[in-house]
Amino acid sequence: MENQNIAAGLSAVRTIAITSGKGGVGKTNIATNIAIVMRKYKKKILLVDLDLGLANVDILLGIHPEYTLQDAIEGRKEIKEIIVEGPEGIKIVPASSGIEGLANLNESQKEQLYKSFSGLDEEVDIMIVDTGAGISSDVLNFVLASNEILLITTPEPTAITDAYAMIKVLSRKRKNATIKLFVNHSDSKEEADSTVKKIALVSQRFLDVKLEYVGYMLHDQNVSIATRMQKPFTTVYPSTKATSCLNKLAATLLKNNDASQSLGVGDYFRRITHSSILNE
Numbered sequence: 001m002e003n004q005n006i007a008a009g010l011s012a013v014r015t016i017a018i019t020s021g022k023g024g025v026g027k028t029n030i031a032t033n034i035a036i037v038m039r040k041y042k043k044k045i046l047l048v049d050l051d052l053g054l055a056n057v058d059i060l061l062g063i064h065p066e067y068t069l070q071d072a073i074e075g076r077k078e079i080k081e082i083i084v085e086g087p088e089g090i091k092i093v094p095a096s097s098g099i100e101g102l103a104n105l106n107e108s109q110k111e112q113l114y115k116s117f118s119g120l121d122e123e124v125d126i127m128i129v130d131t132g133a134g135i136s137s138d139v140l141n142f143v144l145a146s147n148e149i150l151l152i153t154t155p156e157p158t159a160i161t162d163a164y165a166m167i168k169v170l171s172r173k174r175k176n177a178t179i180k181l182f183v184n185h186s187d188s189k190e191e192a193d194s195t196v197k198k199i200a201l202v203s204q205r206f207l208d209v210k211l212e213y214v215g216y217m218l219h220d221q222n223v224s225i226a227t228r229m230q231k232p233f234t235t236v237y238p239s240t241k242a243t244s245c246l247n248k249l250a251a252t253l254l255k256n257n258d259a260s261q262s263l264g265v266g267d268y269f270r271r272i273t274h275s276s277i278l279n280e
């Protein structure tokens, strides 16, 4: 079904799940800002907040969504009613803490959810999914349902260890997985490069995984200032060093577009509702 759609030129939606081993490494900032930066390439973006803990995307953007994904899951609202418009015209699906309910939907509710999300395919080129940190079953489910995985780490030893733990679990669940690696909070390019080398050395020796180094973001005080202002740093500080780094990330991601990796929005939600990972 998915392949037929791709062959017919339908549902060509790239899905990129953003995750990390350790918490607080910058996932939500990167997810939100990469979504905004990609708009400059005229891409239609859907940013889906699947962090079960806190609805971070809306806090980061200072927006107050009236409804959440939970309203759609429970059939009270249509998908189009829960979507809010963010900066630069990105579309946002706000998180809800009760989303674990996805696993308990009956078949007709799942089908309904699939159908309504599939209706978004025409309006979306790239779907960016912000997940929580760590190797809980729900995070793994949201990550593995995506065709592309962007793993964020920092140069800190604890973040590196946790990134490795995440790579290990993902590589066991998905054979020949390709994981895109991005280093945040780096002091220099050299520090980012050496962080990636450390991770690649152990991963490639012990795990069946392909790591793709897609870039780094320098530690930049303007990111935390923008966070406190509840504004995206790429918008308030368009020439700051973190923004330059994210511009490069967007260019790298958009350059390597493998159309066979595409997935419909509905297909992504079908995968997370049918996942057996949640029950493992």
Ligand SMILES: Nc1ncnc2c1ncn2[C@@H]1O[C@H](COP(=O)(O)OP(=O)(O)OP(=O)(O)O)[C@@H](O)[C@H]1O
Pocket (backbone or CB within 6 Å): 020, 022, 023, 024, 025, 026, 027, 028, 029, 030, 051, 056, 131, 132, 133, 184, 185, 186, 217, 218, 219, 220, 221, 222, 223, 224, 225, 227, 242
């Ligand atoms: N490159 C950077 N330079 C300076 N501060 C940064 C940078 N990246 C992120 N931060 C700051 O780090 C904090 C955590 O960022 P963020 O909320 O995006 O992380 P997260 O990985 O989504 O966290 P969680 O695991 O809790 O979801 C924020 O206060 C943010 O401003």
Ligand SMILES: [Mg+2]
Pocket (backbone or CB within 6 Å): 027, 028, 029, 051, 056, 131, 132
């Ligand atoms: Mg977050």
